[in-house]
Amino acid sequence: MAEKRKYKKRYCKYCEAKVDFMDYKDAGALRFSLSERYKIMPRRLTGNCKRHQDMISIVIKRARAAALVPYTVTRKQVVVAPFENLK
Amino acid sequence: MRNYENLVIVKPTLTAEEIQASVKAIEEVITSNGGEILATNPMGMRKLAYPIEKNERGFYHVIYSTIAPSAITEIERRFRINEELLRFVTIKYDTNREIAAFNGMVTKAKKAAEAPAKVETPVVETPAVEEAPTEAPVVEAEAVKAPEAAAE
Numbered sequence: 404m405a406e407k408r409k410y411k412k413r414y415c416k417y418c419e420a421k422v423d424f425m426d427y428k429d430a431g432a433l434r435f436s437l438s439e440r441y442k443i444m445p446r447r448l449t450g451n452c453k454r455h456q457d458m459i460s461i462v463i464k465r466a467r468a469a470a471l472v473p474y475t476v477t478r479k480q481v482v483v484a485p486f487e488n489l490k
Numbered sequence: 491m492r493n494y495e496n497l498v499i500v501k502p503t504l505t506a507e508e509i510q511a512s513v514k515a516i517e518e519v520i521t522s523n524g525g526e527i528l529a530t531n532p533m534g535m536r537k538l539a540y541p542i543e544k545n546e547r548g549f550y551h552v553i554y555s556t557i558a559p560s561a562i563t564e565i566e567r568r569f570r571i572n573e574e575l576l577r578f579v580t581i582k583y584d585t586n587r588e589i590a591a592f593n594g595m596v597t598k599a600k601k602a603a604e605a606p607a608k609v610e611t612p613v614v615e616t617p618a619v620e621e622a623p624t625e626a627p628v629v630e631a632e633a634v635k636a637p638e639a640a641a642e
Contacts, residue, residue, distance in 0.1 A: 423587055423590075424587060424590075424591035426591070426595070428497070428552065465579065465581065468577070468579050469497050469499070470499065470538040470539045470540060470548065470576075470577060471539055472539050473539040473540050474540065
């Protein structure tokens with residue numbers, strides 16, 4: 404009588420792709436781990452492993468410093484351009 | 491000597507030549523402090539994710555180099571004094587994995603620096619070829635319309 408799993412099994416997409424290094428200049432690749440308001444998505448929602456979550460959080464913060472990814476988004480900007488600048 | 495990457499954002503209000511001059515001055519700051527530039531990657535004028543000093547756009551330039559760790563503070567001090575710079579980001583590539591990625595990026599940047607001479611010429615030619623046929627039908631269409639208008 405094993406209980407059925409309620410949700411789909413989570414897995415780390417970066418582990419599957421065998422990502423060893425992330426480049427902060429490639430802002431489009433960071434999109435997966437960013438929310439609509441450019442917050443870093445938590446591990447419990449993306450399924451990233453600890454190692455890759457640490458990597459992506461560092462890389463996103465670097466990209467923010469380099470003005471490739473915004474720190475915050477106001478309400479106006481959310482409506483006008485979700486992910487317009489990073490394809 | 492350690493591997494570093496310097497990303498520099500130059501003010502967009504300058505003209506193209508002034509930007510090139512300031513980029514050269516920035517590279518000279520690195521070389522004069524004992525750094526060796528391996529490759530550069532001009533990312534060009536981009537829209538900033540948020541305005542910096544009321545500028546919406548900026549000229550991105552990436553410099554890959556090996557610099558003595560002690561020289562970094564001096565280089566960053568010089569960058570801070572430079573008023574043509576909106577922002578700079580210095581990143582250290584230290585572990586084996588990072589160094590491997592760094593070398594990969596350097597070779598990529600070098601290839602990109604060599605390639606444009608070959609790539610740009612067809613890019614310039616193709617629009618010229620495309621323009622010629624598009625212009626002809628437009629003229630014809632106008633010629634067709636003109637008699638119609640005259641008939642009416």
